[in-house]
Amino acid sequence: xxxxxxxxxxxxxxLSALRSTVAAAVTGMALAVMPPAHGSLDAQLAKxxxxxxxxxxxxxxxxxxxxxxxxxxxxxxIAHVQIWFRNALGGSTTFRLNKRPVDVVxxxxxxxxxxxxxxxxxxxxxxxxxxxxxxxxxGGGFSxxxxxxxxxxxxxxGCGQIIGAAAGVALVGANDLRGLAGEENVPACPEDPxxxxxxxxxxxxxxxxxxxxxxxxxxxxxxxxDPDLACPDDALMWLGYRTYPDARxxxxxxxxxxxxxxISEVPGRxxxxxxxxxxxxxx
Numbered sequence: 001x002x003x004x005x006x007x008x009x010x011x012x013x014x015l016s017a018l019r020s021t022v023a024a025a026v027t028g029m030a031l032a033v034m035p036p037a038h039g040s041l042d043a044q045l046a047k048x049x050x051x052x053x054x055x056x057x058x059x060x061x062x063x064x065x066x067x068x069x070x071x072x073x074x075x076x077x078i079a080h081v082q083i084w085f086r087n088a089l090g091g092s093t094t095f096r097l098n099k100r101p102v103d104v105v106x107x108x109x110x111x112x113x114x115x116x117x118x119x120x121x122x123x124x125x126x127x128x129x130x131x132x133x134x135x136x137x138x139g140g141g142f143s144x145x146x147x148x149x150x151x152x153x154x155x156x157x158g159c160g161q162i163i164g165a166a167a168g169v170a171l172v173g174a175n176d177l178r179g180l181a182g183e184e185n186v187p188a189c190p191e192d193p194x195x196x197x198x199x200x201x202x203x204x205x206x207x208x209x210x211x212x213x214x215x216x217x218x219x220x221x222x223x224x225x226d227p228d229l230a231c232p233d234d235a236l237m238w239l240g241y242r243t244y245p246d247a248r249x250x251x252x253x254x255x256x257x258x259x260x261x262x263i264s265e266v267p268g269r270x271x272x273x274x275x276x277x278x279x280x281x282x283x
Contacts, residue, residue: 052146052262053098054078054210057138058177059130059153061111066104067154073180074152075101076278080245081207083272088236088249089257092267095148095214105137111155111174126157130171142167148213148262150206152177159189165212172209176202180278197242200275204236204244211237214260216253245272 056078060066078101086094109117109129119125119132130153135141140149150170154177157163163173175185175195179202185195195201221229222238232250233239240247249257257263 050146051096051264052148053096054148054150054262055098055103055138055140056101056150057103057105057134057140057152059105059107059134059151059155061107061109061114061153061155063110064154066106067177067181070152070154070177070181071102071104073278074177077180077203077206077275078102078150078210080203080273080275080278081210082266083269084207084245085249085257085263086266086268087270087272089254089263092265093258093263094266094268095210095262096264096266098147103138105134107133107137107153109133114153114155115158115161122158123160123162126155126161126173127163127171130155131169134171140169142169144168145261148210150210150213156186157188161188165209168213170209170213172205176205179205182278198276199278200244201242203275203278204241204247207236207244207247208241211253214262215256219250245275 056074058070058074078097082094082097086092114129115126117125117129119128130151134149134151134153138149140147140151148168148170150172152172154174156174163171165171175188178185179195180199182199187194216237217223219232219235219238220226222231222233222235225231231238232248234243234246234248235250235253236244236247237250237253
């Protein structure tokens with residue numbers, strides 16, 4: 001289990017570590033209550049209210065080049081997940097993407113700095129170091145009312161360090177970039193075998209972490225085994241990310257998403273492309 005924690009974050013663990021940070025962020029948010037508008041004013045106000053979106057950011061450490069061949073697969077992956085969610089929820093509801101599908105942001109520190117520089121408990125150091133820089137450069141933050149933030153960084157966490165998602169933010173490392181590009185991954189722990197599940201597994205991993213960022217938990221019978229309840233292994237929020245797109249959204253997850261302000265009517269295609277052949281190379 002130690003190696004599983006090193007590569008995929010259990011949401012309750014990171015939420016516990018972030019409790020005070022998130023609470024402060026929520027406390028600082030000001031909510032304006034407006035009287036109902038009528039007629040043409042409704043349309044005018046609707047145009048002024050920003051649509052909540054999912055923002056995807058490719059973070060490039062100071063000692064790494066910008067891999068232009070990474071950007072199209074990231075964009076193709078999030079578009080694929082958007083279609084998958086639309087089909088899973090039915091109708092035309094899914095999450096809305098930013099107009100620019102992927103932002104590229106250069107970081108001030110070298111790749112190794114993020115895993116080797118102390119920042120609280122060792123297991124959380126990579127998480128906090130990366131997000132400290134990412135938030136400063138993008139304006140992102142936990143529990144952002146307008147944006148879900150998905151960060152890909154071309155750097156590897158140390159063995160036993162955590163990546164994953166919580167409170168409207170997801171962070172994944174270089175192996176997710178390698179996986180989407182069809183490259184061999186580098187296990188965080190020397191004794192771990194490489195993940196050879198294929199490109200779709202990494203698209204599914206994006207869907208899994210996005211689900212956590214949107215507030216979806218692991219299925220309760222899986223995190224806490226119950227002899228009277230079966231663990232739905234094929235759920236996206238459990239092991240379904242490895243068999244993606246052959247995975248399912250639990251009805252309890254669908255109910256959470258339908259109540260989310262980040263899920264709305266977003267017309268688009270329903271036919272899902274082959275995730276094993278993502279677009280590669282500069283477009």
